[in-house]
Amino acid sequence: MYDLLKGLRVVEGAAFVAAPTCALYLAQMGAEVIRFDNIGGGPDFRRWPLAPSGESLYWEALNKGKKSVAIDLSSPRGREIAQALAAAPGEQGGLFVTNFPVEGFLSYEKLSALRSDLICMRVMGWADGSQGMDYTINAALGLPLMTGPADDPRPVNHVLAAWDLLTGAYGAFALVSALLARTRDGKGREIRLPLSDVGAATMANLGFVAEALDTGRQRPRMGNDVFGAFGRDFTTKDGVKLMVLAITPKQWSKALDALAINPQVAALEAELGVSFATDEGLRFAHRDRLGAIFDAAFAVRTAAELTPAFDAGGVTWGSYQALENALDDTRLYKGNPVFETVKGPSGMSYPTPGAMGSIPQDDRLPVQPAPRLGQHTDEVLADVLGLPSTEIGRLHDAGVVG
Structure with a gap:
């Protein structure tokens, strides 16, 4: 008050x-x-x-x-x-x-x-x-x-x-x-x-109206994928679901570093003839291929291993938790x-x-x-x-x- x-x-x-x-x-x-x-x-x-x-x-x-x-x-x-x-x-x-x-x-x-x-x-x-x-x-x-x-x-x-x-x-x-x-x-x-x-x-303020007029239809549903960027939920080795988001170039590079997947992403860029470093739209367009690389990296690491590394590296992430657990979140x-x-x-x-x-x-x-x-x-x-x-x-x- x-x-x-x-x-x-x-x-x-x-x-x-x-x-x-x-x-x-x-x-x-x-x-x-x-x-x-x-x-x-x-x-x-x-x-x-x-x-x-x-x-x-x-x-x-x-x-x-x-x-x-x-x-x-x-x-x-x-x-x-x-x-x-x-x-x-x-x-x-x-x-x-x-x-x-x-x-x-x-x-x-x-x-x-x-x-x-x-x-x-x-x-x-x-x-x-x-x-x-x-x-x-x-x-x-x-x-x-x-x-x-x-x-x-x-x-x-x-x-x-x-x-x-x-x-x-x-x-x-x-x-x-x-x-x-x-x-x-x-x-x-x-x-x-x-x-x-x-x-x-x-x-209209968020661009939904212009988008529908341009494409002739409203945006399709896409689960937990973040529209126009790279971000969705991933599951760790011990079954914990985390939301990871990479919109800015810094967020993208920090996520690759923390997950140690720079070589795999570089290989995909070479195959496709693109660079994901500064174009969030390209990350969204190729989210299925990128998601598979991220999925593999999450699958071999526990949440206890990943979350401190994310925090130290400046990765944008969040954990899925029930409200009763959120009540203990400082x-x-x-x-x-x-x-x-x-x-x-x-x-x-x-x-x-x-x-x-x-x-x-x-x-x-x-x-x-x-x-x-x-x-x-x-x-x-x-x-x-x-x-x-x-x-x-x-x-x-x-x-x-x-």
Whole structure:
């Protein structure tokens, strides 16, 4: 946690991954994030994985450091409160993150009528307003047909919700950009950010679109081979799988030296009339022949022999390991200053991240746990909306807030 955004008030009315991730990143940089949910929780409040207590570790993880307000969003008064929170006064307020539909009680038209300089980050599925989630957008973009073994035609969905996460990160960037513009021109804005546009634009940014137009088809699946360079998994003598990658000339030469296969590669170069030293594309084009040389070198060496030699020689490599083993990896979790052991509402204590970027010039602030659902309802209604305790009590009695 850092306090770069200290003083900003962001209100979140959202569920699932993309929009809550956007607000999470803002909270980790110091913004006060107030999330409102339905009394009893929204559609993501019980999503797996679950703690032994039955609480959602998913919800807990995405809502660290936020304040929680519980409202009956089906009631007219509850909807009025949600609107008032999104458009609450204050120079550093008027920032709203949501994935509610474009039309409805949280439309920009209705909210901007309450506060003209409101900035709304609205995460969507498809730009036309139709429903879309990470896995359906991913399927439409063709990536599951590029992923997996080369000899298996079945689509393979990646387990990482990449478009959700990219959308959340871009959303935080776009919201802060709009805020900077508001300091200059005083204008409010609605930013509509569909997962479909994030996915389609990213595919174009990475060259997939131009490639498909040029070749007339999307990239074929090729297992674990790295496209356009030399890299894939190899198995050592003792059965350990390692990922080795050689993109730059230095990475290539270091790998050949560590594996002592310079003569074999030189012989292949002479046979083919090519030089692999500076052309990663040639390495990719002849990856099957090169892979056989690498396979033979790995097959006669154990992981204990290879990995120190790789490290000493500057080879780019990584080991395949299960997450439970990664938890003991000092480069990832154990001892990593990004993480603190924090106890959440679920009752579990585990490594919990603050801001992913480290700022050497600033001190890290303690990582804050997720709230209990509705934990800050009274505080927010009093401090942000200025409601007296008698009115808050009446709202509780009427079941409007919880």
